[in-house]
Amino acid sequence: MTASFPSAARLVEVAEEVFAYVQPDGGWCLNNAGLITAGGRPLLIDTAATESRAVALKSALRQVTPHAPHFVVNTHPHGDHTFGNRLFAEDAVIIAHEATRAEMDLAGLHLTGLWPDVCWGDLAVELPSLTFRETLTLHLGDIRAQLMHLGTAHTTNDTVVWLEDQRVLFTGDIAMSGATPFCLTGSLSGSLAVIEKLRALDPRTVVSGHGPVGGVEILDTTADYLRHVQSLAREGLAAGLTPLETAREADLGPFAELLDSERLVPNLHRAYAEARGAAPGHHLDIGELFSEMVDFHGGLPACAA
Numbered sequence: 316m317t318a319s320f321p322s323a324a325r326l327v328e329v330a331e332e333v334f335a336y337v338q339p340d341g342g343w344c345l346n347n348a349g350l351i352t353a354g355g356r357p358l359l360i361d362t363a364a365t366e367s368r369a370v371a372l373k374s375a376l377r378q379v380t381p382h383a384p385h386f387v388v389n390t391h392p393h394g395d396h397t398f399g400n401r402l403f404a405e406d407a408v409i410i411a412h413e414a415t416r417a418e419m420d421l422a423g424l425h426l427t428g429l430w431p432d433v434c435w436g437d438l439a440v441e442l443p444s445l446t447f448r449e450t451l452t453l454h455l456g457d458i459r460a461q462l463m464h465l466g467t468a469h470t471t472n473d474t475v476v477w478l479e480d481q482r483v484l485f486t487g488d489i490a491m492s493g494a495t496p497f498c499l500t501g502s503l504s505g506s507l508a509v510i511e512k513l514r515a516l517d518p519r520t521v522v523s524g525h526g527p528v529g530g531v532e533i534l535d536t537t538a539d540y541l542r543h544v545q546s547l548a549r550e551g552l553a554a555g556l557t558p559l560e561t562a563r564e565a566d567l568g569p570f571a572e573l574l575d576s577e578r579l580v581p582n583l584h585r586a587y588a589e590a591r592g593a594a595p596g597h598h599l600d601i602g603e604l605f606s607e608m609v610d611f612h613g614g615l616p617a618c619a620a
């Protein structure tokens with residue numbers, strides 16, 4: 316089944332009692348969420364960036380289950396996936412990796428300051444009350460949802476949700492569908508290693524953090540893009556160019572049509588650092604990288620949240 320809701324979002328049933336909540340077009344802050352309704356104690360995977368989008372998400376869930384989410388999993392700390400927690404916290408246990416909780420607490424509502432013209436609404440950070448380090452399994456009726464932290468990728472603390480029997484994988488922002496991957500606070504090499512682990516699960520359906528639902532090709536495209544960025548970084552380093560200069564000269568080839576291509580600049584900074592021996596997740600000046608990305612783009616990227 317597919318149903319439409321305000322804000323152009325779609326709730327798509329990807330397996331029996333398993334849904335993807337897709338917010339087109341998947342660009343900046345237009346994230347996906349997931350829902351498992353089995354057992355009468357629903358699990359919601361991620362929330363939304365703004366108060367109005369979280370309200371729309373909550374309304375959408377009522378179309379397929381009379382029960383409020385009993386669990387909410389945050390796949391990583393970024394506000395587009397977590398700011399809506401507040402609307403579900405009264406009924407739900409919020410779960411995340413232990414470092415996700417710490418990073419959410421540290422970042423607060425910082426994301427709202429990057430796009431001050433967005434109508435964020437009445438937001439407050441609602442931190443997870445249950446954390447884990449490597450794996451956690453939730454039993455939802457007949458569905459077994461495995462929460463796994465497989466290494467540094469999009470961030471240092473990503474969680475994927477794997478439904479082995481249904482072969483449905485919720486990747487968070489480790490993978491992107493039709494949008495440019497982003498490793499600002501994570502790792503290119505780490506992402507590639509994690510994606511290989513995800514591919515080994517043999518998923519049939521992949522719900523990425525942004526963009527349309529698909530299959531394993533979403534993992535493949537994400538990995539191919541990251542390898543291309545690594546190649547550009549090697550060429551740029553050999554030519555003595557900065558990451559920004561490399562980005563200005565880069566040919567993105569088949570990846571040029573991905574949304575939010577300006578993410579190339581922070582991705583190149585990460586690739587340069589790793590080529591010079593930095594560990595995955597090594598601290599970089601996020602403010603400086605974001606400013607360079609804005610400069611490359613010719614202005615602040617559009618955020619339709």
